[in-house]
Amino acid sequence: DPVLELSGLEKVYKRGEPGEVAVLRGAGVTVGPGEVVALVAPSGAGKSTLLHIAGLLDTPDTGEVKIAGDRMDGLSDRKRTRVRRQQVGFVYQFHHLLPEFSALENIVLPQLADGVSRSKADARAQDLLARVGLSGRVDHRPSALSGGEQQRVAFCRALANGPKLLLADEPTGNLDPGTSDVVFDALMELVRETGMGALIATHNLELAARMDRTVRLEEGRIV
Numbered sequence: 001d002p003v004l005e006l007s008g009l010e011k012v013y014k015r016g017e018p019g020e021v022a023v024l025r026g027a028g029v030t031v032g033p034g035e036v037v038a039l040v041a042p043s044g045a046g047k048s049t050l051l052h053i054a055g056l057l058d059t060p061d062t063g064e065v066k067i068a069g070d071r072m073d074g075l076s077d078r079k080r081t082r083v084r085r086q087q088v089g090f091v092y093q094f095h096h097l098l099p100e101f102s103a104l105e106n107i108v109l110p111q112l113a114d115g116v117s118r119s120k121a122d123a124r125a126q127d128l129l130a131r132v133g134l135s136g137r138v139d140h141r142p143s144a145l146s147g148g149e150q151q152r153v154a155f156c157r158a159l160a161n162g163p164k165l166l167l168a169d170e171p172t173g174n175l176d177p178g179t180s181d182v183v184f185d186a187l188m189e190l191v192r193e194t195g196m197g198a199l200i201a202t203h204n205l206e207l208a209a210r211m212d213r214t215v216r217l218e219e220g221r222i223v
């Protein structure tokens, strides 16, 4: 099964009011296991709306959302939350690391919440941090990390529970080119190892060109 199937998505904000915007007008995209898809869209095109719908943080007016083959419409809020926590990882520009916890703990905590043992969770967090070049920052709190380092920790946290689907919005936006390559290579490696699928919004066309496929969101549709 594809890890993500969005079809016929329509979304209107402020329907019937002045300022009504039809953001999505039949958008659809499919992401297969082990596939990394770039989502390219001009600002205001509805990229965040699409990612929020894919991540079950928002619902479309019409259209279908399937994650790992299962339809998400009609699920109770509790079930949607469970799917989101267990199967979806998010990397957004405004990552909220827990300020009172270390880099390692920020990656360990979601695993503990998911029932993983402390030793396994620690080992996974150490492995993820090493992959993005942060082995030397394990015990740092977010305030003692640079913006780019915080973003890399947020990336590791998104992957902590081994999601089937990774959704990212400009995941390398605050990173310098060298670091951005390290994070991108780590992502591709994890995707190949685990069969996770990823939908990654970016304005960086060079980065998009290195992904498996690019889709473009224009006038509410994927072209």
Ligand code: ADP
Binding pocket: 013, 014, 021, 023, 041, 042, 043, 044, 045, 046, 047, 048, 049, 050
């Ligand atoms: P992008 O991420 O591509 O910049 P968004 O999905 O954030 O686009 O927004 C697409 C359009 O929908 C924008 O014109 C935005 O102003 C509008 N929009 C987004 N969220 C809302 C909302 N909650 N209410 C009204 N309009 C919204």
Ligand code: ADP
Binding pocket: 057, 081, 084, 085, 089, 090, 092
């Ligand atoms: P938890 O309570 O375990 O953090 P949530 O169900 O609140 O889980 O969120 C699951 C994921 O969705 C987390 O990665 C969280 O950062 C992200 N998330 C939740 N709400 C939003 C939102 N409004 N915008 C962006 N990401 C969100």
